[in-house]
Amino acid sequence: MTRVEVFEDLERVKQILLEDGFRNTILQVIKPGQVFGLVKELNHPWEMHVRGFEDGHLEAEIEISxxxxxxxxxxxxxxATMELTRILDKYGIIYTVKGDMSGVDLQLKKPNTLTPWKPIALVVTLIGVAYLLSKKET
Structure with missing residues (x-):
């Protein structure tokens, strides 16, 4: 993955990203050395995810919500290195890009269907509760 190394205080960069519309999220895989992970909704169904690391670098990707x-x-x-650098440029954040940029301009393909997971989780939970209650009564 391409890295964007910032020459600013990482907490300041995080605050700027929050002001730009990103938000904290608990639903994420935490990578080693990660100190924050933010997400911003884009055009449905896309979102941009930015991770900040203790060594001062950032990683970004665009993915299905x-x-x-x-x-x-x-x-x-x-x-989403190019998209991230546009945001950093907008706020005057000094950075350097490290890594191979050949794969960062790929076009996103939208899936034929979108499957919301929350209704599925709700049905599974209700079935589980009903099962536990039926066992309790016997």
């Missing part, structure tokens, strides 16, 4: 099971399919995500 975590509201859908298709979020788990890596075929629906791409690096």
């Amino acid at each position: 975590r509201e859908y099971l298709e979020h788990l399919d890596s075929g629906y995500k791409k690096e």
